[in-house]
Amino acid sequence: MWERDFQVPHSAACSIEFLAAKIQGSIEGSCAGLVLTGAAPLQDAQQGEVSLVDNEKYLAKLQASPAAAFIVPRNFPAVESKVLIRVDNPHAAFIQAIHSFRPQRTSLAGGIHPQAYVDATAKIGENGWIGPGATIGPDVQIGARTRIHPGVHIHAGTQIGSDCEILSGVVLYENTILEDRVLIHAGSVLGAYGFGYKLVQGRHCRTAQLGWVHVESDVEIGAGVTIDRGTYGATRIGEGTKIDNQVQIAHNVRIGKHNLICAQVGIAGSCSTGNYVVLAGQVGMKDHIHLADGVVVGAQAGLMSDAAPGQVLLGSPAINQKEQMQIFALQMRLPEMRKQLKQLQATLDQLQASQRDSQAMSSGDAA
Amino acid sequence: MWERDFQVPHSAACSIEFLAAKIQGSIEGSCAGLVLTGAAPLQDAQQGEVSLVDNEKYLAKLQASPAAAFIVPRNFPAVESKVLIRVDNPHAAFIQAIHSFRPQRTSLAGGIHPQAYVDATAKIGENGWIGPGATIGPDVQIGARTRIHPGVHIHAGTQIGSDCEILSGVVLYENTILEDRVLIHAGSVLGAYGFGYKLVQGRHCRTAQLGWVHVESDVEIGAGVTIDRGTYGATRIGEGTKIDNQVQIAHNVRIGKHNLICAQVGIAGSCSTGNYVVLAGQVGMKDHIHLADGVVVGAQAGLMSDAAPGQVLLGSPAINQKEQMQIFALQMRLPEMRKQLKQLQATLDQLQASQRDSQAMSSGDAA
């Protein structure tokens, strides 16, 4: 039986001098011949490991850490009795260190696994990989160096460009188009029917769902994302756009280029966005609305209408962030406003009473 | 190598006269012998293609389109220098046109694929299809003409009716029941355990999860939907109900007939709905509440209590839409109300002061 340590293994130890040379860093502190056994972030780093501290504000955490050495920026303050490796770009250096201790696993396998199913009419590009349990339907075309992981299901007529990576469990319905360098994480579904029904004699009848999904180059799609096909043509995701996990994009939607769409966003049918739009987590968009270039929407917002270029929106229903923040603040003051209203009423009642008295007196005088 | 055009191919060109005859349309404009090469929606249509314009309000877009011809309603205005095909039902005609140029891919394969796994005790109906990579457990029963796509996993004792379609990646836990003509899109999961725990000595212990999911006839379920089994019996989805992508339905829920449940809705345990209920996107329902027949709930609403027949609800917590709209409007006026309060206070202070003065004067007079 193997060792049950529940640790991701590090492949090889090295001297601190070896690592410092590799990442072009300068060592500070007494540590000649120190052997480093791994690299880990500050909160996880153990004795013998090198860690990363990219900002002075983590100084206390550095001092409390058992790590053997710390990769820091050139201008980081000196820390007594700790070993520092000063570098120009701490993150880049730390990434190199991780790669050095724990080489990334990349399946080197190529070709079509014998436990994959590839239809006889499908065309697979050079140096591609089709993993075990993947199924590739009729007339599918897959470009060079594209990697189809185990258990991906690609339906008839789908076209995939070069250098794409499709993770396990992804389903691409018929006629899906992915251009080049598209990355799709596990369990996402592209091309299911749009949610379109007509009520006929008391029953919801599905309307035509004849379109497909078209994903342009350099798009990355997270895990568990669903993008429905267009009604007659394409639902389209623009070049360079990145989509986080569990996002729902309905039929006929057109996402622009270089958008960032965070987790659990829901975009209803026929919406469109310009370029460089940012939607934070759990945002919802009503159908048929358009967000112009550069619109930014805060988390959990509910968009009910079009937005102009560069607008920053917040709340449900969403309005301009600045006004929404003011309204959120005033909602917190509702108890105070209520109290104030009561006091005003009381004061006014008193005032009216005293006025009535003085008028009565005046009348009395007059009498 | 194949042509990399990232287009969904059209199979065959035809003359405009041929198409017009097929869709029973009358041609208007000079176009004798015009050859049409495809059909596409207005925003996508290219030279040589026929498009659809179902409403006069898109007249400007029609005029700007390079499409060769446009399917329009009989009463559409004439458009100079454009070719129209007038028909009774533009959508039905356009669907026919699409089918003509781009026949829908329907896998004609039948039978059990050799790369599927079907347990020896499972019974598969006539003219069914089990795709490669699908797995069918013990005692499963599948009706006639039901299509199980590649990579579907059906656990022991599940019963599926006739003419169902189960898309790739769907998982049906043990004892799931699907009646006839049920459609389930890719990646949905029916029958996982309900989220029920009891705290015992500081640890959450799972309660009994002995039930199953029962889906009545003509239900359609989107992609990435999760429906948990009942505790002791069925979680049930009523006949003709349609469920969009990424909906979560918890244990013991009873959904009525002909509901429409939009994307990303979450329904907590033991809720129930009547017939013809509509839940818009991202709605959440607290556990154990009932929505009567015909209730309609707006997007992102949070339901905390029962709703009467036909109620229209909005907001979180949800109340009647009409009142909620008024409250939303008043929230927008909170800055104004705050200002008004201050002004009232100032006016009142002034009034009090002047009254004090006049009383002081009166007292002075009296003195």
Added chain:
Amino acid sequence: MWERDFQVPHSAACSIEFLAAKIQGSIEGSCAGLVLTGAAPLQDAQQGEVSLVDNEKYLAKLQASPAAAFIVPRNFPAVESKVLIRVDNPHAAFIQAIHSFRPQRTSLAGGIHPQAYVDATAKIGENGWIGPGATIGPDVQIGARTRIHPGVHIHAGTQIGSDCEILSGVVLYENTILEDRVLIHAGSVLGAYGFGYKLVQGRHCRTAQLGWVHVESDVEIGAGVTIDRGTYGATRIGEGTKIDNQVQIAHNVRIGKHNLICAQVGIAGSCSTGNYVVLAGQVGMKDHIHLADGVVVGAQAGLMSDAAPGQVLLGSPAINQKEQMQIFALQMRLPEMRKQLKQLQATLDQLQASQRDSQAMSSGDAA
């Protein structure tokens, strides 16, 4: 052809005396020799079946039910013309009854199914099960008695402890760690890349995604959950925590021990929680915030900042529940407050006018 009854079958009938003896109950009512044919919850129970009534408040439903007998608490009132079986623990007894009539299906199969793919370098523990269509990558280690259902995809270097159960369609990316007795429901994805990008010359460039997911013992994860890998190290789920369906947990998150995280919650990057935290459905958490031990968050809340031990939070943006409830109540009174403001204004205007008049009179007097 088989019988199409769309019922989950009951395996065997038994006499009421037999069942009562089994569940240590005492029978009440005239029923000698009564044969029971199944067990079902109150709303589903048919003639001949035994049901459960755990609370007097369901007395009317009991009286209306066609069930043959009812398992009730010892102190339940007598019900004329109905047969009761009084027991100490009605739920435990009903679970026994269900098991008696409908034995739970547990696949007895062991070993590696010939239609699974297991890399030659993977190590599988004793008495484990790898179902058909599952794929196990290089250097994977799986502990004793762990059950990998059909169509699970486990990537290189993943380590799984003993007595785990991984349902169909789950994807574990490279280097995932699951300790002992972890349960993951169908379609969940652990280890996809975090959503981290840097804008370089107008394009979003992915930052390093070198970490993994570490799930401690006795964690249970629902269906369709996504948990992203850490940037450099682990995204970690603490011992005994339970996660419901469609929850999204981003990179570098640290969930404490014995949390309950309900359906459709979204937790942004680098958040952390203490022990015994409860998040209700559809809650969203902003990145980099910490919830201390015992924090409880209401459904659909949006957390924007840290929370102290035991805080109960509600709303979006979330504040203390007590204050939020007050503010929700005052929002409902906004129309009334608005009206009151107008009345105050009118009264004040009137008062000012009358004061001006009396001053004018006084001046008149003085003149």
